[in-house]
Structure formats: C-alpha cells, structure tokens
Amino acid sequence: MSQVEILDTTLRDGAQGEGISFSLEDKLRIARRLDDLGIHYIEGGWPGSNPKDARFFERAGSLALRQATIVAFGSTRRADVSPAEDANLAALLAAGTPVVTLFGKSWQLHVERVLGTTLGENLRMIADSIRYLRAAGRRVIYDAEHFFDGFAANPDYAFETLRAALAAGAECLVLCDTNGGTLPSRLAAAVSRVRAAFPGVPLGIHAHNDGGLAVANTLAAVEAGVTHVQGTFNGYGERCGNADLCAVIPNLQLKMGLPVLAPEQLAALTEAAHFVSEVANLRPNPHAPYVGRSAFAHKGGVHVSAVLKAAESYQHIDPALVGNERRVLVSELSGKGNILHKAAELCPDLDTPTEQAREVLREVKELEARGYQFEGAEGSFELLLRRSQPGYQPPFELLDFLVLVEKRRGTGIIAEATVKARVGDEIIHTAAVGNGPVNALDRAIRKAILPFYPELDRVQLVDYKVRILDEEAATAAQTRVLIEASDGEHNWNTVGSSTNIIEASFHALVDSLELPLARANGNGRARLRAPTDPVPRAQSLPEPERAGSEPGARQP
Template sequence: MVKKSIEILDTTLRDGAQAASISFTLREKIRIALLLDDLGVDYIEAGWPGSNPKDYEFFREIKNYSLKNSKIAAFASTRKKDVRPEKDQNLLSILESDVNSAVLFGKSWTLHVKEVLKTTLEDNLMIIADSIEFLKDHGLEVIFDAEHFYQGFKEDPDYALKVVNVAGEAGAKVVALADTNGGTLPHEVMEITKYVAERTRVKLGVHMHNDSGTAVANSLVGVVSGATHVQGTINGIGERTGNADLIQIIPNLAIKMGYKVLKENESLKKLRTVSSVVYELAGLHPNPFQPYVGENAFAHKAGVHADAVMKNTKAYEHIDPTLIGNQRKVIISELSGTSNLINYLEKIGIKIEKKEEKLKRALSIIKELEARGYSFDLAPESALLIVLKELGLYEKFFDLKYWKVINEDKLALAVIKVNSRVEVAEGAGPINAADLALRRCLVKDFPELEKVKLTDYRVILPGEVKNTESVVRVTIEFNDGDRTWRTEGVSTSVIEASVMALTDGFDYYLQLNKKLKPLFLKD
C-alpha cells in the first residue's frame, strides 16, 4: 500500500521570527534555511519581503545556494481594498523577490472583513481572487492562508466556505485553514475541517497556533479530517504562545500515522539537530521536556521504570529514540533503584548482579546525599565515584590536603596542596584560579589531564536542606575531546562546592583512564 504524502511548510523564518525576543540575522536565516532543505521540508516560508529590508535581502542571498529539496516561498497579504494588484506593493514585492512560490493571507472571518478591512463581504472575495490570479499570471504557485478561518466558520460557515472555494477557483494550489488566535480545540477542528473537505475540491492545509495548548493535536486532527498540507515552525516558536511544533508533528505523522513526510525516514534522525540549532540561533534554552527531541524525552528516573526499560524498552518508551536522533538516558537520583546504577556501570564496562549488597549500600549513600542537596541526575559521575568506592574498584590517585582561595581587590588567587605538592595560581576569577592550581598539582603525575576542559559551570540554590543552613550546588561539565561528564559539589560556600566538583571531575577521569578495566562481578 502506497503511503499518502503530507506536504510540510515551515514558517520558522517568518511566523517563528515574529515571536517576542527572537530576531534572526541574515546569516542565521540562511543557515536555518539550509538546515530545513537538508531535512527535506517541502516549503520554506522565508519571510515577508515587503515588510523589512532583511527579508528582502534574504531572497536575494538565498539565490546563491542550490537547494535540493525545498521550495522558497515569499509571504504577503492580499492586495489593499482600493488598489489594483499591479499597483499593490505587497504583491509587487513578491515578484521582486524572484521566487516561484508565494503564500498569501486573506480574510475569512466576517468580523475582520467588516471591522478591520472596512469593506464588504463581496469585495473581500474579489480581493482574494484578484491577488491570487495576479501572481498566477506571473507564473507563481500560490498557497492561500485563510486567516482566522475556524473563528470565521463558527460565526458564518457559508461565508468561510465561500472564501475557500473562491481561492481555489482563482488558482490557489493549497488553501490553508488557519486557527490564527489559537482558540479552537481538537474536536472542533475535526468537525470543521471534515465539513469543509467534504464540500470542496480544493487541496486543504492547516496552520495552527498554540494559545490553547493544542496546536500539535489540532494539526494532526486536521490531517485525519482531510488536510494534506501542514504548516508550523521548528520548536513551535511564534507569535504569543507559538505555532504548531513541526518537531512533534513530523514524527507523529511519519511514525505513528504512516504518512509519507519529508524525503525519507532517515531525515527524521536529523530532527534533534535541527531543533537544537534553531534554539541556539533564537537565543533560547532547549526545552529538556520537549517530546521526541528533548534531553529528558527518553530519560528514566524512577527505579521501577529503569528496571523495566532495561528488560524491554517498550515498557516505558513509545518509540526507539534513535529514530529521531535522540537517545535513552537512565538517571541516578534519590528515586533510583539498583537498575539505574547497573545501567551506568555497564556503560563503563562493569557488569554486576542486581542483588549485590555493596550496590545497595552505594544507593543508600546516594539517596542520603540527595537529601542534603545533591542532584545526581545532573551529575551522575559524582554518584559513580561513590559506587566505585563501595564496590572496591576505586583507587585513590590523589588526596586534596589543603586549599584556599583569595578573591579581593580584583585579585583571584588559589593555593592548593595535593599529596605533597603545593601550587599557587592566579585566575580570571576564584573558580578559574582553583582549577589552574589543581591542574598544576596533578598534571605532572597525570599529563593526560591537559586534555580535560571545563565546558559548563552552573550554580543552583536548592535552599534550606534538612533544617540546616542554605546550601549551594555547583555542577561542572568536563570534556576531553571524546566524552563529556559532569560532577558536582554541595556546600554552604560556592567556592568550596566548586572545588569539590572540580576534584570529582578530575578524579572520575583518572579512574576511567588509569585503572578501570571491564570487570565482571557476581554474588
């Protein structure tokens, strides 16, 4: 059976860029467009050339690149009510952008026609037809976005349907039904879209906003009800609460619903990368709980969950995370069971029976430390050091005898004594000074530590713990060029917590590099 195809139009560069606090540079817009082309979306709605110089420049610049999969579309409104198409600057700007595809939006809600456009219902139909025909006569394919369609349908279904048919008769390739204020719920989308699909021959699309938190669901229901074209943005960025998130829609259509989307299923594996890059360029932190691609989308924290997933991944995972470029993560925390620890141990080559008493003892220590302010789901390698010690697999390579950090009058100085060696270092700040001094103590015996870099440093204030003083939690991320690990320290002093995290970070690296070999432990 041949899979039914669903067209994807990405409007990250237009509707997504209308989100508060987001402003893509020209270079960033080009980079995103190339990513979307590689992903395989059918259309890239790249901007409104008549609205600002940057969008106009984008359409000139993108001509220097050979896109393999996507069509670049320019966006604009239908002509003004008292202006002929050949004189309308919005329509002319589309022609000047030299694209082959255009997205026009027009009114389908009588409230907008009468109170915003200040014109008659018949005149609005003529505006829509004239605008589409003008672009068609100049060789462009036209996608018409029926703005506020679902709101308009509720008020006057006959007129809203007439708008769809007029646009189709004028030559629109697709008429996208837009839930512009995001107020329509899935059951309404299903009823209305199905009603329209049964009464028109026009190819239908859907364009959903997320004001009611149902943009993704509305898009999927729209497809079930007859739409074969879906519009949205990467990560759902957009006006107000955002648009429908294509990062969620695409795998749902392809994996769950059996539709042909993008160029091939291999494209799905690129979704996490595309999501991450758009977050970065938008200046936003990735949502760790985002379905499919979030860092925690396939994370298992509860002991019962971890145990079940290790036996059969289907127990708590709705798909294989590698299908969309993600991976499984088992977390160590106060909610963990021994299965969580076993998962981490296996990754470093240690096999051990679940009933091992030493493992249970390590888990008890981890839970007690979490009660004191640690959070090992953020820094599992600090927990693994505890496990290695309890299992008798830990070798003490160095002993931090003394440390002191001075931070005053723009001077950051650290004095560190490790074993019998004392080193002093001045740094850009107290943590940098401590890092430099500790390294100087260690690299003479362990030169491989030269490769280790600090890639992230975070301070969290978990607050009062067990009726004691307030503490701070410091998490540090390390990388040696091949792997990444995180360790942490907890103290009433941010500097002491930082020194603890630094020490654990170097210690963990030495444990893996110097002595740990694949071991097989049994009861």
C-alpha cells in the same frame, strides 16, 4: 509522493517568536537542513516586510535544494489600490519563487474593524491578488487567516472568502487557527463543513498553540481530510508558538500511518530539531515529545527495570525511529538496575558486582539528600563507581584549603587560595590568586597537582552553574554547583553541594580533575610521576570567570 505535504514556516512564523532572531546566514543554513530532512515546502519569509527576507530570496536560488520548494509569504493587496500598484505584491513577485503563500482575511471583525474596509472590497482584494500572481506564473497557496474565528462568527462570509480565493486560482485553501484558541472537536467539525462545501479541493491547516492544542488541532484536521500541514520546528512562533512539526511529523507517520519523510530522514529528526534550536540560540526543550533529551529518559527504579526487560513497557515508540535514544537516569528514585546499566555504559572497563551497585546506590541516595544531583553530572557518578572498586587509589587528595577574599575601598576584589594536597607520599602546599575565590581555588589546586599530572594542562572548565536549592533559606541555603570540563575532545559534568558555595565548588572542581586521571588508570591505580616542572605555567582561566564575574553572577 506522500499523502500529506509539509510546509515549514520556521523562517517566517517561527522567526516571530520572542527571543528569536535569525541572521540571513542562519536562515540559509536552516533551509538547507530542512531540505535534507525532506520537508516539502520551506516558507523563507515575507519579502515585503523586511530587507533581510528579501535578501534571503536573492540568495535562496544558490542553495541548490534537492527536494524542497522555497515559498515566499505575503498579504493580499491593500484596499482600494490595483494589484500592480501594490508594493507587497511587487516584493512577492521579485522574490522569484515558483510558489507563493498569500494570506487574506476571513473574519468579518477583522475586515471591518482592523482593515477598516468593506466585506465586498476584502473579497476583491483576495481575488485580484491571486489572479495577479497567477497571471505572473506563480502557484498560490491561500492562507485563510483567522478562518475558524471567522467561521464561528459568520460562516457564510468565511466561505465566500474561500470561494473567491479558489475561483481566482489558489491551489490549496489553508484554514488558519491564527489565535490558537479553537478546540480540536470544533476545528474538525469546521474542516468537515469546508470539505463538504469544496469537494476535491486540497485543504491545509495552520494552527497556533495558544490553547496548548496546535499539534492536536493539526492532527484532527488531517483526520478530517486536510492534506497540507503547516508548522515550525520546535513549535517556535508568535506568543505560544505554532504547531510543532517535530511532534506532528512522527505522529502522522508513526501513529496515523501517513508517510511524510523517508525512514532515514525521520531518523534525523532529533538532530535537526537540536540544530534549529542551536541556530536560534535557544536551549532545546528537554521535555519536547519525540525529540527532547528526556523524551525517553527513565528514572524511577520500577520503570527502569521494566524497560530493560521490555522497552515498550514505558516507551510509546522505539526512540531510534526519530533519532533519539533511551536514557537511564541515576537518582534517589533509582534501583540497583539503573546503577548496573549505567555502570556498563559509563565504565565498560569495570566489573560492578551487585553488592557494589547496592553500595553505590546507597551513596547516591545519601548524597542526593545533601543536595547532590547526578542526572546532570554523570562524571561525578562515574567517579562514585570507580571509587567503589576495591583497591582504588585516588590520584591525589586535597587535604586543606583556605580562601581569602579582600575588597578595600578603591580596589577591585582580590582573592587568594592556598591548598594542601597529597600525591603519593608527597605533601604539597601551593597558593594562587584569582579574580574570585573559585578561580583562585582552581588555580591553586592545579598548581599543586599539575607537576604530577601534566596531562591535566589540557583540561579546561567550560561551564559553571550555581543553583540555590532551598530559596526560602536564602543565604543559609544548600548550594549546588555543576561544572562542565573539557579536554578539547570530550566533555564531562561534575557536581558539588554544600551550604557554602566555595566548598560546593571545591568538590565539583576536584571531581572534574580526578575523573580523567581515574579513567586513564583503569581501576584508578594512579601512576605517580616525578614532578616534571616545579613551577607549572599559569593556567588559562575557565571561560565563565575570564569575563571577570564571580559565579554568583550566574545564580538563578
């Protein structure tokens, strides 16, 4: 039994975050995942507020969860009706969950000016609703909405609402920082006052992040004696979000010594966080504490050489505890150590003596000064390493290219590219048309080299990103192009940079095709093949361009 229990409200409060819309299937998948992770309570939704949430509870029974309890959320009865006539309470009962989270008002301002009722009627609404749910056999967790604002404005009344909830049968009083504006010291002081007034009663915390303090407030509340913690995955939620359980849980467990999850479940936290963001269709925040991709990424040369000697020199925990990993980044801030570490990771088949590492580092710095960036383009960095090997023979060389773009009244854009390439001793000229200049160039390059390397047929471009580096310079700015390519099994990222978007794309395209060939040939000595098919079949278009838009459309 853990000393702190976690109630996840990603499916209810988290779903109220801007840009988040979970389908019913999404909610069921997330619930299953949270159960695997060992979360104690999963708040599935507000059945009285929308039909999708009501359907979730119909389906939740079939989830066969192993340890989590599904909880339905709802409000106290409306003013001046009996609980039995209240549609919201009826929906809560219909959800059929053994536990219900019921929220009520703690703040005089809210009772009088928002609900438009009296302080006395609000106390009856809390008590009647809880008693009604208890009589129907439900356990009740009471969420005291706006508790800290109510306590600051009128502490006696805020306490009276808690007393009403407790007397009616609530098993846990959850103090909510609904507006997210309370400071940790004030919040902890208020929790201590509640503890003194309600000795032995289980207390909870529900914190929002409007002051950037939701995690800090949650931990402060636990230090002040709270044992029930509410939050969401990745901190999703209204406005600035809720307390991020991906930071709360490891802090409780690894820093405060309060076991929450089994160690192997904690080690699945990073994957679960990314799973939830994937389902939410939001990009995971790379800088998220504990679970972000950059949470243990080291870039400065001094840092890298230090963590390679003693990991704890620049890491607050072992990333494996939360299922994350240390990453060493390569950039102009790097030292030789980064290059050597990265070389061993990316190309275990190569020897990279110190001299070569120094040479590659010099090249990285020079290219970064020209707008390249290798942190998001490890494929291009790997090629720098492979090309630095003595005797590297490029599998192909692109000598010249020409791109024409034509737009006439009444017609769409027509783009045509010609390229001149060398493979071994052969010079090849090809031409291709495309729906835009980059697409035409990609097709012409493939047409030239595919007869020699039919395995490139499997390589597809899966993403294409353009970034303008010096926005002040407008159309004369340096442009960086990042390409993600895939052979269906593995993906790799390459980069090109130029003041000309076509040239930047050209460099990134060439790298994306050269890398798989260089890998297949160890040190890069390309096997030359006789052309097997003088007229390669048309290449399928890379996904981003198939939609008919030119890369420019994706500029920031």
